[in-house]
Amino acid sequence: MDVRREVEEIVGARWVVEGEDAALFGFDAFTAVKRRPRLVALPADEEQTVRLIALLYRSCTPMVFRGSGTSLSGSTVALTGEEVVVSLTRLNRVYSCEGLEIEVGPGLANVLVTRHAPHDLFYAPDPSSYSVCSIGGNVSHDSGGIHVPKYGSTFNSVVKLRVALCDGSVEDVGGTPYFNGANIFVGSEGSLGAVLRATLRLHPRPETTRTVLGAFQDVASAARAVSAIYEEGVIPAAVEMMDRNSIDVVEKSRYKAGYPDCAALLLVECDGYTPQVEEEVRRVRLVFECLGGEVMVPENPAESSRLWLGRKGAFPAMGVVSPAYLTLDSIVPRTELASVLEEVGRIAERYGVMVANVFHAADGNLHPLIPYNPESPKSLENALRAGWEIVEASMRCGGVPSGEHGVGIEKARFMHQYYSQSELEVLWRIKRAFDPDRLLNPYKMLYENPPETGDRVVSLLYTKPWEAE
Amino acid sequence: MLVFVDWSDDLARLVEVRDGLNVSWAKTEVNVYPEDYGQVASVLGFASANNLSVYPFCMGTNPVGPTVKTKIGLVFSRLNSVLEVSPENLYVSAQSGCPLTSLSAELDKRGLYLPTDYAGSMGGWASANAVSAYSTWYGMPRELVLGAKICTGDGVLVSSGSKTTKFSSGYKVWKSLIGSLGWLGVFVELYCRVYPKPEVFVSGVGDTSLLNTLLRGGLRPLCVWVVFEAGGREALGAVFGGYASALKRINTSLRLSEGILKPTTLEGNIVTVASKKGLESEYAKRALSVLKGDMAIAYVGSGVVRLSVKDFSYVEKARRLLGVPIIVERGDYNGDYWGYHPAVLKKLKQALDPKGVLSPGKFCLEHS
Ligand SMILES: Cc1cc2nc3c(=O)[nH]c(=O)nc-3n(C[C@H](O)[C@H](O)[C@@H](O)COP(=O)(O)OP(=O)(O)OC[C@H]3O[C@@H](n4cnc5c(N)ncnc54)[C@H](O)[C@@H]3O)c2cc1C
Ligand SMILES: Cc1cc2nc3c(=O)[nH]c(=O)nc-3n(C[C@H](O)[C@H](O)[C@H](O)COP(=O)(O)OP(=O)(O)OC[C@H]3O[C@@H](n4cnc5c(N)ncnc54)[C@H](O)[C@@H]3O)c2cc1C
Numbered sequence: 157m158d159v160r161r162e163v164e165e166i167v168g169a170r171w172v173v174e175g176e177d178a179a180l181f182g183f184d185a186f187t188a189v190k191r192r193p194r195l196v197a198l199p200a201d202e203e204q205t206v207r208l209i210a211l212l213y214r215s216c217t218p219m220v221f222r223g224s225g226t227s228l229s230g231s232t233v234a235l236t237g238e239e240v241v242v243s244l245t246r247l248n249r250v251y252s253c254e255g256l257e258i259e260v261g262p263g264l265a266n267v268l269v270t271r272h273a274p275h276d277l278f279y280a281p282d283p284s285s286y287s288v289c290s291i292g293g294n295v296s297h298d299s300g301g302i303h304v305p306k307y308g309s310t311f312n313s314v315v316k317l318r319v320a321l322c323d324g325s326v327e328d329v330g331g332t333p334y335f336n337g338a339n340i341f342v343g344s345e346g347s348l349g350a351v352l353r354a355t356l357r358l359h360p361r362p363e364t365t366r367t368v369l370g371a372f373q374d375v376a377s378a379a380r381a382v383s384a385i386y387e388e389g390v391i392p393a394a395v396e397m398m399d400r401n402s403i404d405v406v407e408k409s410r411y412k413a414g415y416p417d418c419a420a421l422l423l424v425e426c427d428g429y430t431p432q433v434e435e436e437v438r439r440v441r442l443v444f445e446c447l448g449g450e451v452m453v454p455e456n457p458a459e460s461s462r463l464w465l466g467r468k469g470a471f472p473a474m475g476v477v478s479p480a481y482l483t484l485d486s487i488v489p490r491t492e493l494a495s496v497l498e499e500v501g502r503i504a505e506r507y508g509v510m511v512a513n514v515f516h517a518a519d520g521n522l523h524p525l526i527p528y529n530p531e532s533p534k535s536l537e538n539a540l541r542a543g544w545e546i547v548e549a550s551m552r553c554g555g556v557p558s559g560e561h562g563v564g565i566e567k568a569r570f571m572h573q574y575y576s577q578s579e580l581e582v583l584w585r586i587k588r589a590f591d592p593d594r595l596l597n598p599y600k601m602l603y604e605n606p607p608e609t610g611d612r613v614v615s616l617l618y619t620k621p622w623e624a625e
Numbered sequence: 626m627l628v629f630v631d632w633s634d635d636l637a638r639l640v641e642v643r644d645g646l647n648v649s650w651a652k653t654e655v656n657v658y659p660e661d662y663g664q665v666a667s668v669l670g671f672a673s674a675n676n677l678s679v680y681p682f683c684m685g686t687n688p689v690g691p692t693v694k695t696k697i698g699l700v701f702s703r704l705n706s707v708l709e710v711s712p713e714n715l716y717v718s719a720q721s722g723c724p725l726t727s728l729s730a731e732l733d734k735r736g737l738y739l740p741t742d743y744a745g746s747m748g749g750w751a752s753a754n755a756v757s758a759y760s761t762w763y764g765m766p767r768e769l770v771l772g773a774k775i776c777t778g779d780g781v782l783v784s785s786g787s788k789t790t791k792f793s794s795g796y797k798v799w800k801s802l803i804g805s806l807g808w809l810g811v812f813v814e815l816y817c818r819v820y821p822k823p824e825v826f827v828s829g830v831g832d833t834s835l836l837n838t839l840l841r842g843g844l845r846p847l848c849v850w851v852v853f854e855a856g857g858r859e860a861l862g863a864v865f866g867g868y869a870s871a872l873k874r875i876n877t878s879l880r881l882s883e884g885i886l887k888p889t890t891l892e893g894n895i896v897t898v899a900s901k902k903g904l905e906s907e908y909a910k911r912a913l914s915v916l917k918g919d920m921a922i923a924y925v926g927s928g929v930v931r932l933s934v935k936d937f938s939y940v941e942k943a944r945r946l947l948g949v950p951i952i953v954e955r956g957d958y959n960g961d962y963w964g965y966h967p968a969v970l971k972k973l974k975q976a977l978d979p980k981g982v983l984s985p986g987k988f989c990l991e992h993s
Contacts, residue, residue, distance in 0.1 A: 276842075321968070333899055333928070344796055387821070489711070583796050
């Protein structure tokens with residue numbers, strides 16, 4: 157059977173990409189690994205997608221579902237080169253919006269969900285990549301963002317999903333108070349089926365939103381302030397931390413925000429009923445002052461936006477120090493932040509790398525940005541190893557390898573460290589129940605033997621920690 | 626008196642065995658009382674190896690769906706400790722048999738709370754994904770349970786999720802167990818998100834014309850529920866939580882009168898309607914009329930409406946007319962309790978309880 161011809165029959169010749177052009181679909185925001193897929197197909201609608209998946213499965217062709225390709229864990233890379241990339245970006249319709257629910261295609265960019273919502277409602281999960289990343293990708297990584305502390309991650313906003321399974325069947329799951337088949341798909345990294353449609357929960361816009369900035373002369377006080385805010389009864393909408401390195405980077409970039417010179421700053425957002433927000437702001441201010449922080453409360457929305465733009469631009473701002481960087485996302489209990497950050501400092505020193513920390517502090521979700529020279533394999537390996545040590549340090553203090561970016565290929569090696577063999581076997585049982593031939597996003601999240609690609613970086617990524625020299 | 630059956634001697638070597646249960650909501654030949662997680666795993670491993678059916682339960686306050694009849698009742702009442710309360714990290718870990726009342730008392734001492742108003746055990750609460758008035762703002766156990774230690778139907782203990790606020794490190798097995806009524810696996814330990822207890826709770830009662838303001842006005846009530854009675858009476862209850870100084874005028878500004886609207890739960894034959902979120906009141910009114918119910922509670926924002934009904938004669942009609950999942954939650958029904966049968970659940974059952982020993986008949990796959 158000529159798979160290519162049949163794919164073309166389903167999606168139309170115009171929507172099949174191969175050769176050099178296909179290489180553009182061979183990597184995502186984890187730029188350390190780039191592999192050219194066998195073929196890329198861009199179905200127009202649900203029906204084409206379902207037929208395409210069934211065809212590929214029948215013909216034993218491995219496939220990778222892809223949204224906007226902003227995964228930071230390399231979870232869309234066609235590792236073996238045999239994979240067909242099924243890009244779902246054309247499934248970007250808004251089907252309905254009723255009550256607090258909006259039903260959208262997986263290819264819709266996150267930012268467009270709120271734009272299509274009634275003016276008094278908004279979609280809360282907002283990864284910093286929100287202007288481009290897709291809902292399908294958000295669901296498949298259970299993406300977080302700045303507003304998780306109050307509104308939860310993508311999981312909390314997923315009401316229902318329409319999924320395409322490998323046998324060509326389509327199911328509507330979720331939206332039920334008891335048995336809920338949608339839960340297993342959130343965070344499953346495209347390894348169980350394709351998300352064809354998502355019904356998402358919208359939240360009422362708050363009456364008032366206020367920002368408070370706290371600048372601290374030591375990281376430990378900033379970290380302590382994060383827990384202290386909650387002890388005051390405040391449930392902040394967002395608490396982000398930036399260390400000196402990340403502040404310096406932002407201030408040198410076009411995202412310059414005029415941040416004060418300090419060892420660490422906290423950006424807090426409080427939102428809700430106006431008198432409640434006013435009291436929360438007063439208390440956050442007090443907490444910061446008591447811990448030696450210098451406080452800034454912007455008086456107008458433009459000033460707040462400027463402060464947040466600096467935070468949101470912190471990743472791209474890394475471009476001023478290096479053309480490439482790794483972003484890890486291990487997560488630790490809030491109380492461990494200070495000690496883990498200290499450890500991150502020691503690791504950076506040992507490896508001779510500059511690590512910039514800019515992260516979701518209320519969630520304890522670290523984002524060490526580790527620059528490397530993409531022309532130098534040694535520099536990349538050094539950065540990878542420093543990153544692994546950070547993940548291991550996080551796990552030692554009760555954390556987990558990924559809080560929001562997913563396992564992908566970047567953290568596949570940690571699955572064997574984080575889970576016991578019998579636990580992994582249960583995860584495999586789930587995988588096999590949905591994908592008996594292991595054709596859906598192979599080698600991502602779960603693997604038994606490393607893929608044979610001949611690529612040194614891939615071999616490094618798939619070396620189990622205890623097998624390393 | 627203990628009923629001896631051929632396999633119970635072997636079982637008694639693993640765990641304490643006692644008389645079974647013979648009540649309206651479950652019938653078991655023997656009950657077992659594990660004292661640690663290893664015993665839970667051994668019981669399920671033994672049951673799976675010997676094809677013995679198991680009904681996991683604890684306090685029996687919330688038997689949802691059809692009555693099950695099993696060989697073994699797996700009772701979690703001895704796994705009842707609160708293990709850790711972390712005010713700084715805002716989580717609590719507890720064994721699944723821990724009564725929610727003991728947990729709440731423990732949390733209260735530290736100025737914290739788990740937003741639910743139910744009694745019963747932690748494991749039952751999570752397994753039933755029980756809605757409450759607090760679901761308006763905080764959601765259901767689906768949103769509140771951060772992670773768990775679970776045991777599969779064939780006795781494999783698995784840690785899934787964690788105490789951290791987010792988790793993208795592998796399949797969310799524990800989340801699949803939430804709401805699955807012990808049919809996919811059992812909880813032995815749970816990690817839940819908790820919140821600082823607000824300085825004050827302000828509750829008010831009003832009429833349903835306030836619904837839109839409460840739901841979409843940006844005021845962020847913690848609870849909003851509307852009670853509809855068959856005679857046409859309807860009333861709305863709301864609860865706000867926060868600082869005393871901030872909330873002192875909230876009721877008057879909204880023209881709510883002080884007081885708590887009752888009830889928040891129902892008795893007798895109960896039907897659950899999965900409505901669209903934010904449209905619970907509309908669905909409650911329609912369901913009350915189609916099902917010829919006595920009373921309906923719309924848990925606003927949760928997507929759940931619950932009704933007490935005289936009988937279930939109109940369930941199928943309501944399913945057709947309303948076009949949303951309608952579940953017979955409690956009572957004797959000789960039809961299909963669930964009305965939905967996704968193949969996804971069959972796949973999960975195959976993966977997590979391969980021998981199908983857990984609560985057979987609780988959720989029916991034959992209709993698929
Ligand atoms: C007066 C009162 C009224 C209530 N009203 C409602 C109501 O209207 N709606 C509602 O949703 N809840 C209601 N509840 C909620 C109930 O408290 C919770 O659902 C829950 O805590 C039940 O716990 P249990 O130990 O009694 O569960 P059980 O009744 O023993 O079990 C409930 C379900 O969970 C399963 N289960 C129990 N433990 C486990 C475990 N460890 N692992 C896996 N499965 C398990 C059982 O198989 C069963 O299907 C009410 C409780 C009380 C006391
Ligand atoms: C600058 C920058 C900032 C970021 N900030 C954040 C942040 O704050 N928080 C955060 O959590 N992440 C963040 N990310 C990571 C990334 O944007 C998210 O993981 C996002 O959800 C990926 O969406 P995507 O559409 O790009 O998905 P892709 O990268 O295309 O795919 C991601 C995964 O989802 C699967 N997938 C995609 N669509 C489907 C579908 N329809 N059905 C089944 N599987 C599918 C893929 O197979 C893959 O496993 C950031 C990334 C960048 C580059």
